[in-house]
Amino acid sequence: MSEAMAIRSCAVGRFLALFRHPRGASELREADWDDVVRVGRGARLLGALAARIDALDERPAIPECVRAHLVSERAVARHRAAMAAFELREIARTLAPLGVPLVALKGAAYLLQGLPHASGRLFADVDVMVPRAALARVEPALLAAGWEMPDLHPYDLAYYRRWAHELPPLRSPVRGVEIDVHHALLPLTSRLQPDPQALFARALPVTASPYRVLCPEDQVLHASVQLFHDSDCTGKLRELADIDGLLREFARIPGFGLRLADRAVELGLTRPLWYALRYAPPLLGTPVDPALHRALQAAAPPAAAREIMDALLARALLPDDPDCRPGPAERIARGALFARSHWLRMPPALLAWHAAHKLARRWTAAPAEARPAAGADA
Amino acid sequence: MRRLSDAGVRELVPLLRGPGVALDFGLVRARVRSDCDALAEKLAVVYGAFPLAAADGFCDVTASVVRRGGLRRAWRPQVDLLVDGQTPFEPFPADTDLPLLEWGLNFFIAQRAQHCLLLHAGALERDGAAVILPALPGSGKSTLTAALVSRDWRLLSDEFAAVRLADSRILPVVRPIALKNESIDILRAFAPDAVIGPTFPRTRKGAVAHLAPDAASVADRYLAAAPIAVVFPKFIAGAAVALEPLPRARAFAKLATNSFNYAVLGREGFIAMRRLIGSCACYRLRYGVLADAVESVDALHASLASQPARAVAESAA
16 A cells, blocks of 8 residues: 555555545445544544545535534534634734734644645644744733733743744633744754744735745645654644645646755755655655655665654554554654654753653653543533 | 343343444444443443444444553552543543443533534423423433433433434434432432432442433434423422523523534534524423422423414514
8 A cells, every 4th residue: 555654554544545535435335434434533634534525526425424424523623723713813913013924834824825625624723933033022912912821830931932943832711722923943953944034035925814824835844844853743644634735735836846845955854855755645645746756865864764764654653543552562663753853853962951851850740631530521 | 123131241241342332322323342341231221222233334433441451450440431542531440330431422422423513401302392401500401301201201312402403403312311419319219110220329420320211212213303492490409390481592592502512513503503492482490399390391391282383483482
């Protein structure tokens, strides 16, 4: 099924096959749908799958019980998108007097541009970017307008202030939507440092919106960097689906492939893009301009590293089989990818310092992040 | 057709350990698996009237009640609820396996059935006409629902009144009714023949026991019902029974804020709610004695059901 990655779970394979070829929907038996719906929901891609099926010219025959889930997920996605759009309007209204350039990132940008893969996409939080020099005015303005910062451990707060590429997450207590205000794409300590000024310089206006969005090349690069450089990749197929959606859409722009390659070189982001192009086409059927593939050959990691990444990602990036809990191999792979993401995020001395802090806290503090108690209230 | 009550533990245990038992509530079909063999016996009681089937084909929720390993198992055994490979809740003591399963199923039904307007309410039907009993704190909704079921009302739901968006009819979600604390004995006294599962004395909500849905309600679980009344019950110790009309606008607002997903559905939710309220007479019911409340709902139903539909729509405007 995939040269780059072995897919161990039949259920996951079935979901991916349908995501690539939504027309296959009419051939699935109910038992197949059981796999597809469970995997899709676990990967938070069921709404996106539903949107792909709904976009077909000919509606495939789908059992009524299954259609209910697709309708249900799209309703949730629509609601989240409406909440995000409202939040974006509020942010723009609050910051308008400051005259600061505002760039919408990720889901917010896909929504504002009306990209096809934004429909059915399950919004998590709202990401915007402002110039770093403007933060000193932006943050007080947002706090004064009612957004609140969570009570963070002093170390975490200091971490955000010194090294992060964003403010601590802000949240309106009424609406509960989390907003991330970025001033760069990656932490200031990261191995890769795409220049924010270069991103702002090429950002494009959006019709009838106070926001701008990154240029198409930078949107792909941002999504790739976020997944393959600044994350542990675990359970993040959905982020690969974002890259897939962007590449499908921007493939219409003449010469996009080579422009993307050039921009990746210019910003120093060829390696994460190389990974995106390695995994998105076999898993999600992403069309890629052969010229882009050729242009990125030089960015390929050494063969051994490639094989290790293939093996690790097969156990982390793909959704879990809905009937199996992750085993020891999965846990090791995920641990390794977690370590990798931190290795890439900060220089060794800082990493040691950071790890020491986090470990010390884990030993001294009570277990955080309690899950809700069942029946605590309906 | 064989039912869960016909199957012995010997038949249920391998199903629970293997493909799972299919529990079909009408709107939702769940696949239940478990390695707690003690759960089989409890399921055979509270789901006794449900058809016995292996969980093949499509299920809306797959829930597994799984014993936790580790040393703790020896002195304080616990169970986890796994839903589609995820563990959404803190573990429970092993002897409260059924309440964990029931809460978990409710949680996931509320999360997933966004293709209906889900009211947090009991719903019952008689002669084709349904009454909705919204659950506000202290309403005694479950007790009253259980009492009405014991007086030959058809159980549509105790937790979710699932309103179909196309026509605002109520789709059944026939599930055991969770009775809490004093309600358990009150219902036993009111309906001595009711089939009630074991009492779990120490859950997070106090003592809990589950009333088994009756065979007729289970048999009709695919049959939608047209709502004719919304009655907001309120239990007040020692109060005399009183049924007062409630302005429709108030009822609308109360129902909307008490819904699981009114906001999620946006315009569709509004339209479904407006149609629902438009077809219903709305009341507030205060009661101190369960039998009085039952009688009051019976009488209201009889008077509304005898009127032509349009008169019903106008009577409480």
